[in-house]
Amino acid sequence: MSDLTAFPITSRWPAKNPDIIQLYSLPTPNGVKVSIALEELGLAYEAHRIDFGNNDQKSPEFLSLNPNGRIPAIIDPNGPDGKPIGLFESGAILVYLAEKTGKLIPTGAAARYETLCWVMFQMGGVGPMFGQFGHFFKFAADKVANNSYPMERYRDEAKRLLSVLESRLEGRQWLMGDDYTIADIATYPWIEGARKFYGGADVLEYARFPNVMAWVDRGLGRPAAQRGIEIPTRD
Incomplete structure (x- = not known):
C-alpha cells in the first residue's frame, strides 16, 4: 500500500485508498477538466471536495500541495519512477495524465x-x-x-x-x-x-x-x- 504521509494535505483529506490518484477539486470549469479526463482515461481516483465556502483552498494543508491555493490538484501514488508525485495547475495535470496513459494527446x-x-x-x-x-x-x-x-x-x-x-x-x-x-x-x-x-x-x-x-x-x-x-x- 502506498504511503502518502509525506503529503500534509492527506492529514485533512485522508485517502481511503492511497494506491489510486487523489483528486482535490470542485465542479468548476477548471476543476472538471481533470475529473473529465480521469473518467475518459478510466484511471482509478478518489475525489476530495475543496469547499470554497470554508476557504479550504487557503488552508495550510491544501497550500502544501498547491502554494497558489487554487483547484484542482492531484497526488498520483504511481508517479514517475513509481514514486508519488503531487501536481497542480489544471493544464499541467492534463498533460501529465495524457502522457502517463498515452491517450488524449497525439503521438506524433x-x-x-x-x-x-x-x-x-x-x-x-x-x-x-x-x-x-x-x-x-x-x-x-x-x-x-x-x-x-x-x-x-x-x-x-x-x-x-x-x-x-x-x-x-x-x-x-x-x-x-x-x-x-x-x-x-x-x-x-x-x-x-x-x-x-x-x-x-x-x-x-x-x-x-x-x-x-x-x-x-x-x-x-x-x-x-x-x-x-x-x-x-x-x-
Whole structure:
C-alpha cells in the first residue's frame, strides 16, 4: 500500500485508498477538466471536495500541495519512477495524465505540440477572460454599475476568443480534427460554464458561434464528461 504521509494535505483529506490518484477539486470549469479526463482515461481516483465556502483552498494543508491555493490538484501514488508525485495547475495535470496513459494527446511530435498550443490558448486566454467576464457580469455587477468598462472589456475579449474557436472548428469535429484531446477537455467546460453558471450566453452572443456550440454539446454528450462534470459531487 502506498504511503502518502509525506503529503500534509492527506492529514485533512485522508485517502481511503492511497494506491489510486487523489483528486482535490470542485465542479468548476477548471476543476472538471481533470475529473473529465480521469473518467475518459478510466484511471482509478478518489475525489476530495475543496469547499470554497470554508476557504479550504487557503488552508495550510491544501497550500502544501498547491502554494497558489487554487483547484484542482492531484497526488498520483504511481508517479514517475513509481514514486508519488503531487501536481497542480489544471493544464499541467492534463498533460501529465495524457502522457502517463498515452491517450488524449497525439503521438506524433507536430500534432502533440499543436495540441499543447490549444491547451495553452485555454490556460492563457479562455480561462482568465471568461472568468473575469463572469466576475464582473454576475458577481460584481453592483460594484461597476456606474462603470461599464470592466464588463465590456472582458465581454468583448471573450467574444473574440469565441471567434477564434469558431474559425478553428470550421469543418472539424474537435480542435484537433477527428481526435478528441486534452485541448477539448481544457476548453469546452469554460464555454459551458459561462452559459450555465454565469448566465452569459445572450451577452456573449453564443448564437453567433454555431461551430463552437455544437462542439460544446458534443463534448458534454460524452458519457465520461457527463460523469466528470459533477465531480466532486455538490453538497
